[in-house]
Amino acid sequence: MAGIASSHDGMTSAKRKRFVKKDRDILIDELSDKIVEGSRLHLAKGITLLESITATDKAAGQQLLMNVLPKTGNSIRIGITGVPGAGKSTFIEAFGLMLAGAGHKVAVLAIDPSSTVTGGSILGDKTRMEELARHPNAFIRPSPSAGTLGGVHKKSRETMLLCEAAGYDVVLIETVGVGQSETVVRGMVDYFMLLVLTGAGDELQGMKKGIMELADGIVVHKADGDNLRLAKKTVREYRQLLHFLQPASPGWTTTTLPVSSIKNTGLEDVWQTILTFKQKMEDSHVWGGRRQSQTKDWFRSMINDRLIDTFFAEPGKKEQVAELEKSLLEGNLTVTGAVDRLFE
Numbered sequence: 001m002a003g004i005a006s007s008h009d010g011m012t013s014a015k016r017k018r019f020v021k022k023d024r025d026i027l028i029d030e031l032s033d034k035i036v037e038g039s040r041l042h043l044a045k046g047i048t049l050l051e052s053i054t055a056t057d058k059a060a061g062q063q064l065l066m067n068v069l070p071k072t073g074n075s076i077r078i079g080i081t082g083v084p085g086a087g088k089s090t091f092i093e094a095f096g097l098m099l100a101g102a103g104h105k106v107a108v109l110a111i112d113p114s115s116t117v118t119g120g121s122i123l124g125d126k127t128r129m130e131e132l133a134r135h136p137n138a139f140i141r142p143s144p145s146a147g148t149l150g151g152v153h154k155k156s157r158e159t160m161l162l163c164e165a166a167g168y169d170v171v172l173i174e175t176v177g178v179g180q181s182e183t184v185v186r187g188m189v190d191y192f193m194l195l196v197l198t199g200a201g202d203e204l205q206g207m208k209k210g211i212m213e214l215a216d217g218i219v220v221h222k223a224d225g226d227n228l229r230l231a232k233k234t235v236r237e238y239r240q241l242l243h244f245l246q247p248a249s250p251g252w253t254t255t256t257l258p259v260s261s262i263k264n265t266g267l268e269d270v271w272q273t274i275l276t277f278k279q280k281m282e283d284s285h286v287w288g289g290r291r292q293s294q295t296k297d298w299f300r301s302m303i304n305d306r307l308i309d310t311f312f313a314e315p316g317k318k319e320q321v322a323e324l325e326k327s328l329l330e331g332n333l334t335v336t337g338a339v340d341r342l343f344e
Contacts, residue, residue, distance in 0.1 A: 028060055032067035035166050038105075040139050043166045047141055050158045065158060068165035073291070075107075075164045075171045076278060079185040081211075082195030087221050087261060088174050091195060093129040094261035099170055099271065100137035107163035108132070108140045109156055110174045139168060157188055157298050186214045187297040190281075190290060191274050192248060193217045196238070198230040212241070216248050216255075217273055223258035223266065231258045251284050252277060 031049075034042035050061040082088050089110070096106045108129070132138050141159060160171050175185050186192050194215040212218075218238055223231030238256040247254060255273050259266035281287040312318060324338040333341075 028063050029067065032064055032165075035064075035068060035162060036071055038167050040166075043139060043162060044141070046162050047155075047159050050155045050162070061158070065161060068162065071165040072161045073164060075160075075169045076191065076274065077160065077171050077173070077189040078274065079173045079175065079182075079189035079192045080195065081175045081182050081185065081193070082221070083197070086195040086197055088195055089128040090261045091219065091221055091259065092172055092174055093132045094264060095267050095270065096129070096132045096138055096170075096172065097135065098264070098267050100132070100135045104137065104170050105166075105168040106132075106135075106138045106170045106172065107160075107166075107168035108138070108172045108174065109159055109163075110140060110142045139163065139166070157294075160188070182211060182214060184301075186248075188294055190287065191216045191277055193219060193270075195219050195221050196234070197221060198223070198227055198234045213246050214248055216252060216277060217270065218242075218254060218256040219266075219270060220256065220258045222260065222262075224260035224263045228258075228260075234258075249277070249281060249290075250286055252280060 031042055031046055035046050046061075046064055049057055049064060052058065052061065080088055080092060092108055092110075096108060100106050110129075129140055133140050141163075156173065160173070163171055173185060173189060175182065182192075192214050194211065194217070196218060198220060220231050220234045220238070235256050235258050242254050242256065245254075257266055257269050257273065259270060261267070278287065281290070312321075320342060324333065324342060327333040328335060328338055
């Protein structure tokens with residue numbers, strides 16, 4: 001009898017596993033359908049699933065992506081960076097409201113700087129963009145950068161695909177201004193925008209040439225009131241400077257425009273410039289090539305991430321690293337010697 005009961009329990013367990021998997025597949029299919037239908041609630045749930053670090057959720061997240069993949073790729077992906085105080089969030093809200101009001105669906109992936117000490121993040125973007133967050137044509141998702149190079153969450157690319165599947169035809173990625181590592185963002189967007197303030201003569205002294213050469217467009221922000229005259233002067237200075245720099249996109253001259261998010265001036269000019277850029281890049285076949293480069297960059301960065309995760313997941317590896325660090329600090333090993341020993 002005991003043997004029969006044991007066998008019966010085994011069959012029940014196997015069936016239960018199959019049913020659980022089947023139920024999960026059905027749930028993912030339903031989630032996919034809701035996202036494609038444009039549900040912001042289900043889009044948020046899908047992104048949360050992608051950001052999960054549990055093995056089961058990771059597998060479910062990849063299934064979700066495969067389900068919606070045919071619906072992706074139909075947006076204009078715009079990266080926005082700038083020095084602290086340039087007013088990135090203010091600009092994004094004004095720009096997003098203008099586009100949403102014109103019938104576009106706008107997704108904002110606002111990357112919050114995570115604390116290197118506690119790992120916590122501010123996640124205050126919805127507070128800073130209250131009006132845009134309430135608009136039915138907009139979706140704002142703050143994500144902690146978690147120390148990722150370029151201030152971009154590891155799942156930002158996958159989040160962008162889900163937003164596209166949900167029908168968002170403009171995706172804005174706001175990044176923390178962290179210098180040359182902005183090349184990471186350049187590798188995931190179609191159009192890269194740099195926000196600067198007036199007084200270019202002083203600011204250019206401290207601005208790295210590398211960042212300037214990444215930008216397809218420069219916005220001289222806060223061009224209003226007593227600042228308007230100086231903003232126009234700054235625009236002229238940037239236009240002169242850009243003649244001496246390598247363009248970010250083949251066949252395109254980086255534009256510089258004055259914008260006031262408070263007065264809502266210059267925003268339409270920025271959008272028309274982006275549309276002109278898109279048309280020109282499509283006509284010269286650069287657009288499709290850049291999209292392919294984005295996929296390759298993503299693939300290679302994922303390989304690097306996986307190699308690091310796999311390496312430290314090996315039994316005893318973290319303890320070995322700790323021992324080698326101790327030897328290094330005691331002066332018993334060189335750094336190169338420690339690395340060689342780690343990989344023996």
